[in-house]
Amino acid sequence: MRSSLFAGLVGVSAVGAVKPLVDVSYSKYQGVPLGNGITQWMGVRYAAPPVGDLRFAAPSDPVKNKTTIIADTSGNICLGTGSAPSNTSSEDCLFLNVFAPTNATSDNPLPVYFFIQGGGFNTNSNPNYNGSGLIEASNHNIVVVNFNYRVGPYGFLASNEIVTGGAPNNGLRDQIKALQWVQKNIKKFGGDPKHVTIGGASAGAASVTLLLTAHNGRNDNLFHASAAESQSFAAVRSINESQFMYDNLVIRTGCTSSNDTLACLRSLNSTYLQTKNINTPFPGAEGAPLYMYGPTLDGDVVTDLTMAAYRKGNFIKLPAIYGDDTNEGTVFVPVNTSSQGESNTFLKNQFPLLTLSQIKKINKLYPNNASNQFPNSGAWWRQASDQYGELRYNCPGINISDIYAATFNRKDIYNYHWDVVDPVAAAAGRGVTHTVEIAAIWGPNNTQGNAPASYSTTNANIVPVTQAYWTSFIRSYNPNTYRLKGSPIWEAWTQGQKQRLHFVTNATAMENVDAVQKERCAYLSSIALDIKQ
Structure with missing residues (x-):
């Protein structure tokens, strides 16, 4: 048992243990061994910066970087609706963190917990939680991954223009991209890509249900169990029903006269765009909702209303936890x-x-x-x-x-x-x-x-x-x-x-x-x- 070996391995690399310097093919990340027998890698890029022409587009692979990156600092948090950019938030935010027992080995990989943070799909509200507590509670028998994904208009703006020139549901596509990263790379950190449990809170738990029902319930073997905490069920609108959000943003930003409104929105700097990134009322409502942006029926990632997908059986049937407060x-x-x-x-x-x-x-x-x-x-x-x-x-x-x-x-x-x-x-x-x-x-x-x-x-x-x-x-x-x-x-x-x-x-x-x-x-x-x- 790994736990029985741990007592003699705190602060010492076991024979065959994963080294703190990990090569993920496009870059090398130097992790930080902690005094509690856990090594952490912070601020690991899992996708290219979603800026410029990649704003409102599906995530792309990271650009290769030959420089070794000291992974001791979390990456930027994604820009949220109603907030100004800060020294900890940015549009360049597609980073993840990995926590693993220092004695983890790629030969005997450990189960992985992949946590999706909440925030109503409009903010990253649980960023950079420390996975050490969960690993210690497991007797150093799991690996923990958490990450940022795009929210608000950056992650969930939907319209006919977005469908033609970008992609809807990019926040969910970011999540899938991070899961694909886990499949490709987590073994190098001592994690088992064949034993991944996804978890999440609030919109993160909504994401769990949306990933289970994604692509009409197609199982791409990206995860193998799920735990949803305070699962959130907002309304899921069609592209046409979401068009008003795009139109209102075009009007607020002064892009109305442009021949290519999507190109105009992409040309705006994020500081200015954030001043116009607000919630407005849904058609038929008197006031703005708590959260306006969210997953949209796109016929690809989201193919049906979430509850309808469950009732039809169009979801991946895996061991699961659901619960609430x-x-x-x-x-x-x-x-x-x-x-x-x-x-x-x-x-x-x-x-x-x-x-x-x-x-x-x-x-x-x-x-x-x-x-x-x-x-x-x-x-x-x-x-x-x-x-x-x-x-x-x-x-x-x-x-x-x-x-x-x-x-x-x-x-x-x-x-x-x-x-x-x-x-x-x-x-x-x-x-x-x-x-x-x-x-x-x-x-x-x-x-x-x-x-x-x-x-x-x-x-x-x-x-x-x-x-x-x-x-x-x-x-x-x-x-x-x-x-x-x-x-x-x-x-x-x-x-x-x-x-x-x-x-x-x-x-x-x-x-x-x-x-x-x-x-x-x-x-x-x-x-x-x-x-x-």
């Missing part, structure tokens, strides 16, 4: 939401195809609870948060798990309910918030300061339990194989038993989905295709 919506809905009208307007701004009768039914399913009020917040904040959270996050994960189990009789589908209460968030009324579980999965010291303080104090005990389940799944496609001693068996979700693991500090146990949530999710599932989820 108790209060998915509270971090999104304006805290001052103070009337049913404001609540309904917020929901309609995100999903403009909702009809009046559908909104009426949703209001009935989610009555306002006068006792569920918090200081400095509007009287309808939590009501709006509950409906938005379940519509976009909770219920799609439950419904997908049902599809796996009922239609395809899978025995390796696992669902969870994250219900670890942080005192600060609870007091503010946010509850157990969207994607907070990634602080436990990665370890609270490895998420760029985003972990609640309680994950290092009163909730510290949940961290090793969580990490053991996740690293077990990464290693064996089963969260139970290497689970922490004394923790419960994570039972699979089945057609007859809609059960999930209920994460609570010092009280984690299996639970059934309650009848009231089943009723709500059944209705939201019935309208999923109407609103283009």
Whole structure:
């Protein structure tokens, strides 16, 4: 066992171990061995800079560079919607990071965890997480990869002009390019290209579902299991339905009079373009959505609505984890939401195809609870948060798990309910918030300061339990194989038993989905295709 050898190998290269200097054919990267028996390679290019004529184009191979690059610094983060360029963000952002045990060997490669960050496809919101915590939790038995991909208009601008002169869904194409890089190169870092688990949070979890359904569910053997945390189901529009975003950007940037509007957009410097990179309302909505840009039906990478693809069976059927947090919506809905009208307007701004009768039914399913009020917040904040959270996050994960189990009789589908209460968030009324579980999965010291303080104090005990389940799944496609001693068996979700693991500090146990949530999710599932989820 690799773990039994590790004790004598900390800080020492084992015989046959991967060397810190790695040649990936187009360049050489000098990794940095750390004192914890882990080597990291930061800022590794996996595609050419998507600038100039490559703006709005599919990713290209990196240009060959004979210079050895000291891989001790993360690459730039991709430019996000509504933000100005900074000294850590740039349009030249297609970089990844690799973390591997120092004693990893290419002869006996280790399972790979490939993490896709979130950000609503409009920002890179989980950049450069430190993979050391996961590797240590696995007893130095996995390799971790994370990366940046294009977002906002750079990654998801769609129009007839883009189809003709560029490519839609470039953010997803970047993800596929990074997965192809893993297949080609990860063995040089000690990782096994035949044992790759993709994971992601929020839009990263949406990416998991989109990669599973990509190319009409074609399996290109780029990955072999998946774990989706707070899976997000936004509307997926056609090219024609997305044309307004392109047209509005052309107008805002002054490219209207150009004979070639796409060439004009490509000629703009990113600093100027960022001043015009804003969200505008969807047709049929009163106000701008939280996230305007996103994956588009292009007939290639995205061939169907995500929920439709699952229902038709047009997805790669692999071992999977889906799950969510108790209060998915509270971090999104304006805290001052103070009337049913404001609540309904917020929901309609995100999903403009909702009809009046559908909104009426949703209001009935989610009555306002006068006792569920918090200081400095509007009287309808939590009501709006509950409906938005379940519509976009909770219920799609439950419904997908049902599809796996009922239609395809899978025995390796696992669902969870994250219900670890942080005192600060609870007091503010946010509850157990969207994607907070990634602080436990990665370890609270490895998420760029985003972990609640309680994950290092009163909730510290949940961290090793969580990490053991996740690293077990990464290693064996089963969260139970290497689970922490004394923790419960994570039972699979089945057609007859809609059960999930209920994460609570010092009280984690299996639970059934309650009848009231089943009723709500059944209705939201019935309208999923109407609103283009």
